[in-house]
Amino acid sequence: MSPAVEFRAVSRHFGPVKAVDAVDLTIAEGAFFAMLGPSGSGKTTCLRLISGFEQPSYGQIRIFGEDVSAVPPHLRNVNTVFQDYALFPHMNVRDNVAYGLMVKGMGRAARHAKAEAMLDLVKLDGYGGRKPAQLSGGQRQRVALARALVGEPRVLLLDEPLGALDLKLREAMQDELKSLQRRLGITFVFVTHDQGEALSMADSLAVFHNGKIAQIGTPSQIYTQPATRFVADFVGSSNLLPPALTASLGGPPKWSSLRPEALHLAQSAAPGPALTGTVQGQRYLGLGTRVTLAVQGTEIAAFLPAGTQVPPEGAPITLTFAPAALHVIDAE
Amino acid sequence: MRSEASWPLRIAALAGLLFLHLPILLIFLYAFTTDERTFTFPPPGLTTQWFAVAWNRADIWPPLMLSLQVALFSTLLALVLGTLVAAAMSGARFFGRDQLSLLIVLPIALPGVITGIALRSAIPMLHLNFGWQTIVLGHATFCIVIVYNNAVARFRRLSGGILEASADLGANAFQTFRYILLPNLGTALLAGGMLAFALSFDEVIVTTFTAGTGAASKTLPIWMLDELIRPRQRPVTNVVAMVVFATTFLPILLAYYLTREGSETAGSGK
Structure with missing residues (x-):
């Protein structure tokens, strides 16, 4: 057909x-x-x-x-x-x-x-x-x-x-x-x-x-x-991580994307890769809060579901994610 | 907010209106006067006999018929050509488009004598004899502009989408013209056509240059000019003037009402 x-x-x-x-x-x-x-x-x-x-x-x-x-x-x-x-x-x-x-x-x-x-x-x-x-x-x-x-x-x-x-x-x-x-x-x-x-x-x-x-x-x-x-x-306004940052998270030295909702506030002894930075701003969206932080000079957005204790602006924050959520972009 | 005009301005406006319209009323008044040689005011008496006299005068009918014939043909010619030009101009985007558009409307701004002289010398070059057909050609030069102006304004308001929608739904070019374009263009063409008819019907200058010699080329306005020199039965001219007034004023009035309506853009609106 x-x-x-x-x-x-x-x-x-x-x-x-x-x-x-x-x-x-x-x-x-x-x-x-x-x-x-x-x-x-x-x-x-x-x-x-x-x-x-x-x-x-x-x-x-x-x-x-x-x-x-x-x-x-x-x-x-x-x-x-x-x-x-x-x-x-x-x-x-x-x-x-x-x-x-x-x-x-x-x-x-x-x-x-x-x-x-x-x-x-x-x-x-x-x-x-x-x-x-x-x-x-x-x-x-x-x-x-x-x-x-x-x-x-x-x-x-x-x-x-x-x-x-x-x-x-x-x-x-x-x-x-x-x-x-x-x-x-x-x-x-x-x-x-x-x-x-x-x-x-x-x-x-x-x-x-x-x-x-x-x-x-x-x-x-x-x-x-x-x-x-x-x-x-363009689709879903993902976080774009430059090659150096991707490498530091255990990926190959290439650009990668990380969805804001794939990031979670780190529990005390969580395993796996983590992003650490300071809170730069937060926006309450009803279903959750959108937090922006700076990591190695790159702005990262995270969507934390309602009920999460969000650290105040200027406070340090650590976010974790499942390794599979880091999507490496092969194309230029 | 409504602002009140000052008294001098109101008087000036009133005087202007009177200056424009009193002569027309006088024409109507003298159609009923009993004095056939001079236009004295006030008229010595009133009569309706001149309508009967005008009706029975054999020399009025050929110019009247010629004028109607010329106006009809020049309007038809203008409707076809003016619409085609408007369709081409509204669909196109090219360098010099505005200049070309100005060239198209120029004939209406040119003094009639210029158009007249130009045609007078151009027509023999085409090996045409002067006659009613050449008057039609002369009148068409400005009638096209009238139709073009009306049609192009409507084309601009027509959203291009409805022509594409028609094709998309399976209509061929003729069906799109017949069922979509014409109904939306109709009133604009009717209005343009009536204005063109009125303009042609009472045109004198271009007519004098493009008419042949002899009675067969004498249109009604020219007959009226000739008639004013004659000392007898002068009110007959006024009766004819009233006829001319009616045949030109009514179409203009209708055209005004036709184009005033439907000001919303056809096919737009979400």
């Missing part, structure tokens, strides 16, 4: 800017795949390469095994939920959702029935007669989702789908998108700059950096075994 989406050495250059630079990527059918990266990292361009609004400068893109180089956007069996939703302002919600069926020549009654069923699915039954301007942000998002799904695409692309929603709505939509994807079995590819969103929703994700993929893997792989310093820093 061929993968849903396949990039073979794909580049997209805008003049001297290499927005996407020799990217190889395979997205399995039925996956919930995230493209994560800061703005300008090439993730949105990759999404537009799949939808067909951008053409690769070099390389080949395959969708279900078919080379789509010569296939314009409107003939690709791929639909997009746009970042600003891009609902048609002059049409009501029902006609918006039915638009894809209408342009393919489906009769009025049939397409309206399908549109209403799809509105049901996204919990917007009864809203068919309204205009997009009369809806809230969350409702517009659902309309955009219904409109993209009604044509039964094999791949659904989502461009920062939750970016415009407030925090509470965003969390509810994360769960809903996830369950929707499971129920429909469609391949979802979504772009986000929010690492928490990518980690919690995706089956697998690609971290983009400067037009290249820094790492592909499952959320736990990306989180616990970052392949590069960038990934370690």
